[in-house]
Amino acid sequence: MNDTAIEARGLTKRYGDRLAVDDLTITVRPGAVTGFLGPNGAGKSTTMRLVLGLDAPTSGSVTVGGRPYAEAPAPMHTVGALLDARAVHPGRSAANHLLALAQTAGIGRARVDEVLGQVGLADVAGRRAGTFSLGMSQRLGIAGALLGDPPVLMFDEPVNGLDPEGILWIRTFMRRMALEGRTVLVSSHLMSEMALTAQHLVVIGRGRLIADAPMDEFLDSHGSETVLVRTDSPEQLGADVRRAGGVTSVGPDGELLVRHLSATEIGRIAAAAGIALAELTPKRDSLEEVFMALTRDAVEYGVPA
């Protein structure tokens, strides 16, 4: 199965003084959408550029299907990538842009028309790419990635600038590509988006690996449960809960938020104290919250607290 995996080993890239990618070792496997998460400037794009040989690593190595991408005998049939949707000559038509890419692999016009249809750009194939909206450019970039029907797909922030319909389309599309057994690596700084799309997560901050795990496992190990409690006597219940080892805080509507105790335990405490409960809801942290907590120290250009 790993003949189409992306494998980075001690991958490091330094631009002058700045360490963009720092000793990154990951394996991106086929058959799942792997979300590549990190705050802006974390090194996601650089990592993708290193995978494609656009930039040379300072040290370490990265391979696709066991060899450096630059040595692939049929590059277009090896990796399809969309790194920069605006990397299109504004004066060239969408069809000619794709044709020029296709011809490098001996792929013909018929396939160009096919991928244009697949991404929904068939009607504007002859239009100059400079007239495209960002969303259309994203679709054009995806069409380019699909030309060679490659087993590995890489997309850098593909939902940027897309309308809700476009986002839904790309989400479905990436899932389908993974179901077909492809390796799909998608970067994003939108955690909520990844929660809906990815089955596996690679999280980096300041170029370093923070987490590399299946989505469920990631949430289980990094997220902690919060229990939301509504009651007429929050002060009394709060005191009892803290005595039992819980950590409490007050929510926006005056509700009690409890950590480190399960809903069952809180229910028992309330019953023993004779406090009536209006609501008792366990909540798992959203990916967003987990991510924020995890990368708090790794934000490159954060605002000082």
Next chain:
Amino acid sequence: MRVLRSEWTKLRSLRSTWLVAAVILVLGVGLGALTSSALGSGYATLSAEERADWNPMVAGLPTLLITQLAVGVLGVLVITGEYATRTIQPSVVAVPRRGRLYAAKAVVLGGLALVLGQLVGFASFFVGQALIAGHGAPHAVLGQPDVLRAVVGGGLYLSAIALLGFGFGAIVRSTAGGIGLIVGATLLVRLIAQALPAGLSDWMDRYWPTAAGEKIISVVPEAGALAPWTGFALLCAFVAAACVAGYVLLRTRDT
């Protein structure tokens, strides 16, 4: 072969390519006609001595000096256009063996420049000489010694300048920088050289690559100048050096 087709698609699918090509043709043939006409009209007032030195082929030089700028810009744009629009990135992803990408670009550009150069060379020759003949002045024909070499050579010179622009563009990766270099190398350096002391100025006129290269269009041997093909070979070596430098940088720099 596949990469060549791809590069041809890139080149032909841009309006700017054909715009520059049209400028090259109009400039080349138009200037050739103007300078030839001016030259021919002056023949009537020449003394017998001056008529003995009459050379109807000298009209070609000013045409070449100006047309080379448009050709050089075409060469620059072929490579810097990819950087300006960031298409260099998908191009390198599609053809990660950068030498192939670079060579294909050079070959396609060289081919187009060769065709354009020969069109300009022959068209401006026929039009220009017809105008000179129209003024009743002796005109050149292809069968005369060295005339065919000079006409073909003019086209070859333009092709070489296109590739020089390409090499410069690959080195600096910016359109403005590339155009600056090509204008500098073909015109500015020579203008500055004229202001230098005679010894230096003569040396520059003999050995500066584009000065040496343009001897390919001379039909009357000039004292102190390199022979036509020797001078052109010097220009070709300079072009090759620029293109190799551009290649090495493309290979080693991050894209």
